[in-house]
Amino acid sequence: MKKYDYLIVGSGLFGSIFAYEANKIGKKCLVIEKRDHIGGNIYTEKIEDINVHKYGAHIFHTSNKETWEYINKFAEFNRYTNSPIAIYKDEVYNLPFNMNTFNKLWGVKTPMEAKEIIDSQIEESKTNSPKNLEEQAISLVGKDIYEKLIKGYTQKQWGKACTELPAFIIKRLPVRFTYDNNYFNDLYQGIPIGGYTQIIENMLENIDVKVNYDFFEHKDELMENCEKILFTGMIDEYYNYCYGSLEYRSLKFEDEILDLKNYQGNAVVNYTDYEVPYTRIIEHKHFEFDTQSSKTIITREYPKGWNIGDEPYYPINDEKNNLLYNKYKKLSEEDNKVIFGGRLGQYKYFDMNIVIEEALKCVNKELKSNE
Template sequence: MESVLKYDFLIVGSGLYGCVFAYKAKQSGKRVLVIDKRPHNGGNLFCEKIENINIHKYGAHIFHTSNKMVWDFVNNFVSFNRYTNCPLASYHGKLFNLPFNMNTFYSLWGTRTPDEAMAVIDRQRKDSGIIEPLNLEEQALSLVGKDIYEILIKEYTEKQWGHPCNELPAFIIKRLPVRFTFDNNYFNDTYQGIPIGGYNKLIDDLLKDIEVRTNTDFFNDRDYWSTVSDKIVFTGRIDEFYNCQFGKLEYRTVSFETEILNCSNYQGNAVINYTSMNEPYTRIIEHKHFEPESPFFAQNKTVISKEYSSDWTENADPFYPVNDYTNNAIYNKYKELACHEKDVFFGGRLADYKYYDMDDVIEKVLNDTEKIF
């Protein structure tokens, strides 16, 4: 099969990195084609409409940033509501505020002042006797003490990563956010919100007047797709791009059980983490709480998603890179190959083998395209 069309850029993957790159390329007068193996645009940002509620199909996405350039950029395409992320943690039926703050400490110990809470944490840290943490468990105990670790970190982390905490590297939690204020806002960023009308509006506007082909897997006909453009922007798994010649990188994947419930309000909050092994899921998302301004918010229907974490397999979507020493060493070999590519650019969570927040992705694309164009 011969190539019929010619493009300046073939963008493999229509996630946030690919969409912003496509937009900036088109702005620069480039001919762009975006392909994605999924049946829709937007990558993990895609929202599915159920009962007139925007469902975060691949997990909760809350936009937050302190970068005004990034905030102004996304607001060119869509207005954001004032959603503030205030998740809760459920442990054996008792609820705690996240991140760890004075409300959390009051629920744990009945402490009413910052000094009282600091004293408890300092005492438990000293009781641990840990000076040089050798694993995640020791790191957590040395940072926040026994109670917070055992109730809010240990079992949740083991569900999330599939390994005991004393087998996980300490650097996974270099720090733990502890606030000595009664502030339940999870993020410290200046700007925060959810696109009014859902993330699909942001993605559709970024890709406006750009050719996109979904249900199209680059690797099903790599030879052909490598001929349709002068340059390739690759946002998929970097190990797959190089035929896994140094070995496969590890990921964690996430699956969801979504239910429609005949009530107007199931849990009173968008996100509740379940930190005990008593529940196999890591959290429950009630999607309507992301958009309380919706005219359908008060309807007698709601949609929840239970989220399960597991090891990644070939038939699943890779979500989180496992950035331990072994995998990072393998990734660095692939990165060395990528650095010598002249006509292939890599970007995004899978290609960079790095966890990114959405604002980090956008900032990186804006910086990358400024250099390229």
């Protein structure tokens, strides 16, 4: 007899949902986590009475009522609305691109005036078949928006000039001809009151969990004690990079506690000129409305290249990497012992709402079909 029905590698949202649902129907689960805390990248830590998003800003949003009701079982959400701003040199602009942005850029007041300027700049570019990201962006929003609000930010994010990046990275750019700074169009949006970690704690209640526990260091013992594995780490690492390594972009976070109540007046401020080395500054207390701390905590976010051993954040889903991933995926389909899930296991960037939907699909396929 195996000790556990399922070994779940990784305590992020995907793995924790699977463990919670498996435990509900009587399956014995072990969740292991190589970091010193549960929660994966949605982990929040309370510092100076402020819930700090340790791995970048996480704003929950969805238009799927079932997804919203599911996550609300584990925490109460506030009404936070994501309204980031962008700073280009000494100029401040609202995001997403909307009438407030266009008024600041050109002094226009009506949608018709803004549309005429954007259309004329697109016409001037005469780019019918964009060959790179720069041409694609200008063909969608014109030169002014591209130069001030897209170019530098994108080059920092990807570590390459926009002329060297493929056009498909930007399929569309949201342009709103309304005075609306709400970044997401989704029906439901918010931040859990008290931070995200409680969600994972509630999901993993009464389930065996080990932190500071690396799968690869204990692989033989774990495989012997578990019937099946849900693996939310890197699929190529699981198979010992037998076809080669998939590529990612990584991030570096630089936290700072400041002895003042309010640093930038907004939770998320993007820095879009290339000369500023970070892409954005997060001021965490603005995610929640009842934080009365006399101090504030900011996080500067620096994109960086990725090497094996670094933390992978963004899959690089170009043709070369997708072909390589498909080889690993085919290998996994022939492996009855393991299921892969999440952005690393499925080599695809997911917002939190999609992680929930993907995890519940996995639950239905693996657990409900076997009941």
